[in-house]
Amino acid sequence: MAARPAAGRRAVEVLLEAELPRAEGRRLVLVDAVWAGGDQEREFTVQVDGVARRVHVTDQDSPLGIADAWRHHTTAVDPDGDSVLVVTGLVPADQLGWDLRGHAVRRRPLAVERADIVKQLFGAGDLDTRMVRENWLLDALLEAEPSGGWPRAGSVLTRNRALRALLAARVGLGDTSDESLDLDADTLFDWSRTPAGPRRFAELPEQERSGLTTWLEEVTGPAAPTLLALAADGRGADALPLGALASAALACPAAADAGFALGTLFGHALGSFDALAPYASAATGVLTRWIAQAEGGGSAGTDARARVLAVLERADRLADTARLTGLLAGDRLLPSGYRARLRTLTAALDGRPGPAQTALRDLADHQLAVLHADSTERARTAVRLLRWLDGPQTAQDSVGRSVRHHLESTGWVDLATGILAEGDASRDSGIGEAYHRLIGRVRDRRRQLDESFAATLAIWTEAASQQAPHGALLIEDVLAQAAAPLARDGGRPLVLVLDGMSADVAVELAAGLAPRSWTEIVPAAPAGRRPGRLAAVAMLPTLTRISRASLLSGAPAEGGQDTERAGFTAFWKKRHREAVLFHKGGYEGTAGHRLAPALLEALADERRVVGVIVNTIDDALADGRDNGRARWRPTDIAKLADLLDAARGAGRPVLLVSDHGHILDRSPRESGPTVADGVQGARWRTGPAGPGEVELTGPRVRTAGGRTAGGRTAGGRITAAWRDDLRYTARQAGYHGGASLAEVTVPVLAFVPAGIEIPAGWTALPAENTAPEWWRGDTEAAQPQEPAPAPRGDKGGGKAGGKGGGSRKQQQPQHESLFPQPGRGTVGEQTVRSKPFETQREFVRNAPGNTAVAAVLDALLTAGGKLSPAAVAAAAQAATGKSERNPQRFVTMLERLLNIDGYPVLQLVESGRTVHLDRELLRQQFPEGTAP
Incomplete structure (x- = not known):
């Protein structure tokens, strides 16, 4: 039996709006349909040609009932007005008398054509033919019309557009006026987490749910039915967590057992077991994309991270209720899997590095490793310390070699210890205890090194002098050995003294400077030696009043700010340069200024060398830092970013130096000071x-017994602590004044603004x-160092292998699609000999030589396709013997040579880092040089 046609208020309104303008004053409308509206909707107003007409609706099932209703309306309800009586019912026209039909619009009962009404509502000339047969869709569109009406559809209302509009109006999926929404699994799962949409x-109605489900499955994929079944069951918020669990269950070794437990979580929402795999795939695809968004950082990344973790923590809770946690411990997506891998790693920290490194690879392979970046990096740091403990400990038989080694290696141990000491964010006591034991082993080894260094230092200080430093750079020689070379040929260095900066702080600050802005440089090394950072030896005791005064005076000195200013000015005056030194309060800008105008004026003056003393690190040793971190980034140092920006704007190289280092107090809170006689600090x-x-x-001992004869200090005598847990005064966050490596070593780092030529005698680091x-580990340590030098002779345009080239033998890259042809040299050499490269050279002026490009x-x-700009310049320099004094410009020239037609064969990424x-693009662009 065919369904009886029905008409609700909106259908009647549309019918009246279409018929009354041509009704010739008739006020009776017979509708061939049953009334589908409620009793409260039987009286309403409709706009006809801009005039409001009152409407009364009644149901009648007989000709007599219709006649009585019309008589009542014209005599009792509205005898003289223009209100309209609408009579719904299924009385055939041939049963109505002609007198009654004469009062009716069109003189007959009017059929309610849903399709026509929908066309009018959307302002469409025609409908998608498929919609005519879908009564559920037409009825839903009539019932769900928004208060502002449906958006205009143009000539044809398509089924897809109608369904999109219906979804937006019914369940909040999209916007009725926005057709740009990309309906896919991401959108559907995102919608499932909204509070109102699934409800x-x-x-x-069931028929409408079924119709929408069928269409969404066609559009978004096979996950839609299961997701919508969960929404219909009131569990839409768990759609993504259950998808993550499904993925884990299908991948676990005991998939059958896990699948049975999973079925209890899904219930009847899971139509069949075959639907589980596509549903799990869609859910994990969404989460993987969210994880990628979270990696991007910014507010969008923060929001994505919060979404992912909320979903996956809920998945873990659901797994726990179904007793699935143990079966899914190895999963790559669930937080419980990440924590299990982290616990496995920390359990291996008591042994050799091998198992811990394997566990670290497993941890890094977990999809949440990037979202738990701090925890992952802390675990990586623990493995680094384990490698250090397991490695050979080379004896440093001189003070000079000891402080250099401390800056190159042992200071990184202190940095790693500080990272580990902050603790893991998981607050897992087992993980924390494993880190505590590892820190204890590291501190024991560090104390052995400090004890050995203290003994060497005691012998060295007895006869140390500027004339016989035994290979050590003395702090009073730093200006002469590092700042003055930067000032040659009109250079104007900014000497930044970070009071109390130890080696661990220095290496982290250097790593934090953007390569796009700064290039770190070091003095060029003699042939056969690898250039490295400078490290100086502080004055003793390692106090600001002694070491900083000596640093800034360029000679052993003791005193405060006046001594430092006078010494700094005198040092540069001897070199025929003007100089000015700013202390705290002198370089900080007043209201409205980030830096003091006097400092900016000095930096702009090409005649002046400028020095600035920043006390942030030393000040933090008293009470600690508000954030509780032991590590330092450039943004943590007051005004450092502003000072560096100002120096870069003025084109000045920067010498970043300390006056002494420091140690942190990591002893138990209840421990007190050591009781001793003669305490001075x-x-x-x-x-x-x-x-x-x-x-x-x-x-080198400048106090307590020092004698002066003829203006020269004969030396003093002190007792200094070398153990890191020994102090004589009240507890602070950190200390200096002792004889440990961390306190005595003075880091000396130099930088030039990126794009500016490196000074003569220096090279990029x-x-x-x-x-x-x-620290780098197995894979990181495998990164290439400087390539073996090749025979010289390339003058900038010669072909590699020809008269101006070389015949270097170098480790070959092992890539399946890029390898050298037998007898033709390396891939680089083959590339620069190829016809496309030779043609491209003709269009690039002053291009690097072929030998440099090949290297x-x-x-x-x-290196797997990635190196820093400085390493690229170093590879070219090692191959040609020619210093590349502007790495950024050198890379730009390489881009011009290799990026034919704009294809990015070579480019700077990661903000210039x-x-x-x-x-693959190299192979495509230069097939003659790289084809197998």
Whole structure:
């Protein structure tokens, strides 16, 4: 039996709006349909040609009932007005008398054509033919019309457009006026997490839910039915968590057991087991994309991270209720899987590095490793310390070699210890205890090194002098050995003294400077030696009043700010340069100024060398830092970013130097100071040395017994602590004044603004060459260092292998699609000999020589396609013997040579930090040089 036609209020309104303008004054409308509206909707107003007409609706099932209703309306309800009586019912026209039909609009009952009404509502000339047969859709469109009406559809209302509009109006999926929404699994799962959307879907009539489900499955994929079934069941918020669990269950070794438990969570929402795999795939695809968004950072990344973690933590809770947690412990997506891998790693920290490194690879392979970046990096740091403990400990038999080694390696141990000491965010006591044990082992080894260094220092200080430093750079020689070379040929260095900066702080600050803005440089090394950072030896005791005054005076000195200003000015005056030194309060800008105008004026003056003293690190040793972190980034140092920006704007190189280092107090909170005689400071005193102390005497000791003869200090005598847990005064966050490596070592770092030529006698320091091998690990340590030198002779335009080229033998890159042809040399050499490259050279003025280009390509391929700009320049320099004094410009020239027709064969990525070589594009652009 055919369904009886029905008409609700909106259908009647549309019918009246279409018929009354041509009704010739008739006020009776017979509708061939049953009334589908409620009793409260039987009286309403409709606009006809801009005039409001009152409407009364009644149901009648007989000719007599219709006649009585019309008589009542014209005599009792509205005898003289123009209100309209609408009579709904299924009385055939041939049963109505002609007198009654004469009062009716069109003189007959009017059929309610849903399709026509929908066309009118959308302002469409025609309907998609498929919609005519879908009564559920037409009825839903009539019932769901928004208060502002449906958007205009144009000539044809398509089924897709109608369904999109219906979804937006019914369940809040999209916008009725916005057709740009990309309906896919991401959109559907995102909608499932809204508070109202799934509830509104559950309240829809069953036929409408079924129709929408079928269409969404066609549009978004096979996950739609299961997701919408969960929404209809009131569990839309768990759609994504259940999808994540489904993925984990299908992948676990005991998939059958896990699948059974999972079925209890899904209930009847899961139509069949075959629907589980596509549903799991769609859900994990959404989460993977959210994880990628979270990696992007910014507010969008923060929101994505919060969404992912909320979903996956809920998945873990659901797994727990179904007793699935144990079966899914190895999953790559669930937080419980990440925590299980982290616990496995920390359990391996008591042994050799091998198992821990394997566990670290498993941890990094987990999809949440990037979202738990701090925890992952802390675990990586623990493995680094384990490698250091397992590695050989080379004895440093001189003070000079010891402080250099501390800056190159041991200071990184202190940095790693500080990272680990902050603790893991998981607050897992087992993880924390494993880190605590590892820190204890590291501190024991560090104390051995400090004890050995203290003994060497005691011998060295007895005869140390500027004339016989035994290979050590003295702090009073830093200006002469590092700042003055930067000032040659009109250079105007900014000398930034970060009071109390130890080696661990220095290496992290250097890593935090953007390569797009700054290039780190070091003095060029003699042939056969690798250039490295400078490290100086502080004055003793390692106090600001002694070491900083000596640093800034360029000679042993003691005093405060006046002594420092006078010494700094006198040092540069001897070199025929003007100089000015700013202390705290002198360089900080007043209201409205980030830096003091006097400082900016000095930086703009080409005649002046400028010095600035920043006390942030030393000040933090008293009470600690508000954020509780032991590590330092450039943004953590007051005004450092502004000072560096001002120096870069003025084109000045920067010498970043300390006056002494410091140690942090990591002893138990209840421990007190060591009781001793002759206490002069937190870490030094007078009197005989006891355990953990060393007695120091000689010209480098500037206080407590020093004698002056003929203007020259003969030396003093002190007892200084070398153990990190020994102090003589009240507890602070950190201390200096002692004889440990961290306190005595003075880091000396130099930078030039990126794009500015490196001063003569200096060379760029590749970021790859800064960290020690134990820090980089197996894969990181495999990154290439400087390639073996090739025979010289390339003058900038000669072909590699010809008269101006070389026949270097170098490690070959092992890539399946890029490898050298037998007898033709390396891939780099083949590339620069190819016809496309030779043609491209003709259009690039002052291009780097073929030998340099070939060396760079080979170095990049060996490194997996990524190196820092400085490492790229170093590879070219090692191959040609020619210093590349502007790495950024050198990389730009390489881009012009290799990026034919704009294809990015080689480009700067990661904000200028990395040069990336696309090996596949290299093969395509230079097939003659790279074809197998």
